[in-house]
Amino acid sequence: MNEPDEDATSVPSTSRVQHFEDVVLCVLVGLLVVLSCASILLRNGFGITFLWLDPMSRHLVLWSSFLGALVATREAQHIRIDAILRLLSDKGRRRATALSEALSAGICAFLAFIALRFVADERQYGGEVFLDLPQWWMHTIFPFVFGAMALRFAAAAWRRWT
Numbered sequence: 001m002n003e004p005d006e007d008a009t010s011v012p013s014t015s016r017v018q019h020f021e022d023v024v025l026c027v028l029v030g031l032l033v034v035l036s037c038a039s040i041l042l043r044n045g046f047g048i049t050f051l052w053l054d055p056m057s058r059h060l061v062l063w064s065s066f067l068g069a070l071v072a073t074r075e076a077q078h079i080r081i082d083a084i085l086r087l088l089s090d091k092g093r094r095r096a097t098a099l100s101e102a103l104s105a106g107i108c109a110f111l112a113f114i115a116l117r118f119v120a121d122e123r124q125y126g127g128e129v130f131l132d133l134p135q136w137w138m139h140t141i142f143p144f145v146f147g148a149m150a151l152r153f154a155a156a157a158w159r160r161w162t
Helices: 016-046 053-074 090-125 141-161
Strands: none
Touching: 016 053, 053 141, 090 141
């Protein structure tokens, strides 16, 4: 691996997509913390409850966890079972891992397709979650993340195989 030209204290460069993912995830988690604390303070301190805070917090948890899974996939920090891989040679390990990543890409692509149909159904049937936001819009995280994960797994499988 090549050494970076930058000194050890500088931040390594990342792609714009990766930076965008990280910023959105930090904003969502920060917003979740602030809204949760505000909800507790308002409810316990002043007896004030905003009905939209709880559903918004639930959806922030959902979006944060899915974006976190996407970042984990990007960093290859996702859950994997590698007991059998330890028994294989280096070449066998690479091939088995590439096959596993290709299979993961297929599963994620299938889930993205199913999630897209789910979002289309939600849009057709309507309904609002909070603050007049349509319910289907809040579920767009499913096809987006599964699709992005499928692409990442497919790219990782391709790199590992070739």
